[in-house]
Amino acid sequence: MTDAFQDGWAWWVIALAVGVPVLLVVLTEVIGTLVRRNNPVAGPLRLLRNWVVPAGALLALLAFAIQSPADQVWVRVVATVFGFLVILLVLSAFNVALFANAEPGSWRDRIPTIFVEIARLALVVVGLALLFSWVWGADVGGLITALGVTSIVIGLALQNAVGGVISGLLLLFEQPFKIGDWLDAAGVKGRVVEVNWRAVHIQTGAGIQIVPNSTLSGASFTNMSEPEGPYLATTPVSFSTDDPPHEVMALLLEIADALPMRLPERRASVNYSGSGAYGVSIPVTGPADAGQALSTYLSWLWYAARRRGFALDGDSTDPLAEPQRLVEAMTVIAPTLHLREEDTESLLSSAHLERFGIGETVLPAGIIPDQVKIVVSGRAILALDIDGGRIEFATAEKGDLIGQTALTRERTQAVTIAGEILTVVVIPLATVDDLIRSRPKLAAEIGESLELKRALAADTLAGLGVDRRRLLDR
Known part of the structure; x- marks a missing residue:
C-alpha cells in the first residue's frame, strides 16, 4: 500500500473515485438551473458532463492510475476520443458566446448559418489533424497539400456554379x-x-x-420595402385638354383621399404635366397594398369622371346620358314619389342619372344634402364611422331614397356607400319640396323612413355597447 502511494497511482484512483462523481453532481445542478432559465450555456455544460468528463476520467485512469504506456493502442484511442470531444466542447462554447445572445440586426445575428457551419467544419478538420499528429505521430502535411490541390481543381471546374453559391452566401450575409x-x-x-x-x-x-x-x-x-414607412402607389392618368386642370386635380384628390387603403395621416398628391396628363401618388402601408389601391382608384375614377362630365382617357361617353335611360328610370321611382303623369315632364328636365362603383362613397356623413337620390338598380350600404371602424346597419335597395335629411335640413349621421354597381336618379331638393307640398302622404313616408334608419343605427350602436349620444352628436 505504501508503494502504491509512493508511486502516485493510488492518489489518482482516490481523486477519480471522489472527484468525478462530485463534479458530475455539481454540473447536473448547474445545468438544471440554466435549463429553467433557458440559458444557452446549458448545451456546452451538458456535453461536458455527459462526454468530456467521463472520457477524461478514463484517460486519466489509463495514463496515470494504471500507468499504461503512452504508445499503447487503447491509450491512444481514448486520447483521440477525448481530444475530439474537447474540440467539440470548445466550438460549442464559442458558438454560444458569439451567436446565442446576438442582438437583432447585429453582424452576429445576420451571419448565415452556412458560414458558421463551414468555419466549424474547418476548425474540426484542423483540430483533428493536430490531434492525430500529436497522438499518433501522423504526417498530415501531405494530406493537407493533396486536399488543397484537389480543391483548386474542383473550384476551377465548378467556378460558375460555385460563383452563384458564393453570391448567394454574400447576399444571405449582407441581407x-x-x-x-x-x-x-x-x-x-x-x-x-x-x-x-x-x-x-x-x-x-x-x-x-x-x-x-x-x-x-x-x-x-x-x-421597395425599405425604409419602413409609407409607400407611394403612383399612376399616370390622362384627360381631355378641354377639361379644366384645377377641377380635374380636385377630383383626382377627392377620389384618392376616399380610398380605404390610403394611410389616414397622409394625403394623396397630384401633379399636372400639361397636355391633359396627370400623375397621382397615393400613400399606402407598403407595396403589397399598392396594386389593390390603384385598381380601386382607377375604377372609382372611371365612374366619378363620367358623373362630372370629364373625358378620362379622352372619352367622356356615358350611356346613362341617353334620354331614354332617364325615362325608363322614372317608371322605377314613380311608386316611391307617387308620381302622376304631369310630374314626369318636370322631373325629366331637372333630374339626371348617376352611377357609382363598388365601395364608392355615394353620400358622406356630416353634411346637409342639397339633393335626393333614389336607387334605380344595385344596392347601397348605410354605415357609421366609429373609432376608425365602419359599422353597417342598413341598406338602400331599388326604389329607396338616399339623403332624406336634405328635406329636414339636418346633417347626415351615416355614410352611404355603393355595395354593388349602383345607379341612382338625382333629384334637386327644390323639385322634391314641390312634390311633398302636394303629397302629404309622401312627406309622412319619408319621415317614417328617416326615423326607421335612425332607430336601426341606434340599435346597432346599443348592441355594440356604444353610447347612443355618439350618434346624436354627429
Missing part, C-alpha cells in the same frame, strides 16, 4: 432584403418568397420568377 420584401430587380417586380444559395424567388403576381443570385449581386436593384 439587403428579407422574405416578404418587395423588389424591383433585373426587370422583375414583386415580393420575395424564398432566398437560397443559388437564387431568389420573387412572386410577381403572374407566377414565381427565379432570379439567380449572381445576377442580383452583379446589378443594382431596389428594395
Whole structure:
C-alpha cells in the first residue's frame, strides 16, 4: 500500500473515485438551473458532463492510475476520443458566446448559418489533424497539400456554379432584403418568397420568377420595402385638354383621399404635366397594398369622371346620358314619389342619372344634402364611422331614397356607400319640396323612413355597447 502511494497511482484512483462523481453532481445542478432559465450555456455544460468528463476520467485512469504506456493502442484511442470531444466542447462554447445572445440586426445575428457551419467544419478538420499528429505521430502535411490541390481543381471546374453559391452566401450575409420584401430587380417586380444559395424567388403576381443570385449581386436593384414607412402607389392618368386642370386635380384628390387603403395621416398628391396628363401618388402601408389601391382608384375614377362630365382617357361617353335611360328610370321611382303623369315632364328636365362603383362613397356623413337620390338598380350600404371602424346597419335597395335629411335640413349621421354597381336618379331638393307640398302622404313616408334608419343605427350602436349620444352628436 505504501508503494502504491509512493508511486502516485493510488492518489489518482482516490481523486477519480471522489472527484468525478462530485463534479458530475455539481454540473447536473448547474445545468438544471440554466435549463429553467433557458440559458444557452446549458448545451456546452451538458456535453461536458455527459462526454468530456467521463472520457477524461478514463484517460486519466489509463495514463496515470494504471500507468499504461503512452504508445499503447487503447491509450491512444481514448486520447483521440477525448481530444475530439474537447474540440467539440470548445466550438460549442464559442458558438454560444458569439451567436446565442446576438442582438437583432447585429453582424452576429445576420451571419448565415452556412458560414458558421463551414468555419466549424474547418476548425474540426484542423483540430483533428493536430490531434492525430500529436497522438499518433501522423504526417498530415501531405494530406493537407493533396486536399488543397484537389480543391483548386474542383473550384476551377465548378467556378460558375460555385460563383452563384458564393453570391448567394454574400447576399444571405449582407441581407439587403428579407422574405416578404418587395423588389424591383433585373426587370422583375414583386415580393420575395424564398432566398437560397443559388437564387431568389420573387412572386410577381403572374407566377414565381427565379432570379439567380449572381445576377442580383452583379446589378443594382431596389428594395421597395425599405425604409419602413409609407409607400407611394403612383399612376399616370390622362384627360381631355378641354377639361379644366384645377377641377380635374380636385377630383383626382377627392377620389384618392376616399380610398380605404390610403394611410389616414397622409394625403394623396397630384401633379399636372400639361397636355391633359396627370400623375397621382397615393400613400399606402407598403407595396403589397399598392396594386389593390390603384385598381380601386382607377375604377372609382372611371365612374366619378363620367358623373362630372370629364373625358378620362379622352372619352367622356356615358350611356346613362341617353334620354331614354332617364325615362325608363322614372317608371322605377314613380311608386316611391307617387308620381302622376304631369310630374314626369318636370322631373325629366331637372333630374339626371348617376352611377357609382363598388365601395364608392355615394353620400358622406356630416353634411346637409342639397339633393335626393333614389336607387334605380344595385344596392347601397348605410354605415357609421366609429373609432376608425365602419359599422353597417342598413341598406338602400331599388326604389329607396338616399339623403332624406336634405328635406329636414339636418346633417347626415351615416355614410352611404355603393355595395354593388349602383345607379341612382338625382333629384334637386327644390323639385322634391314641390312634390311633398302636394303629397302629404309622401312627406309622412319619408319621415317614417328617416326615423326607421335612425332607430336601426341606434340599435346597432346599443348592441355594440356604444353610447347612443355618439350618434346624436354627429
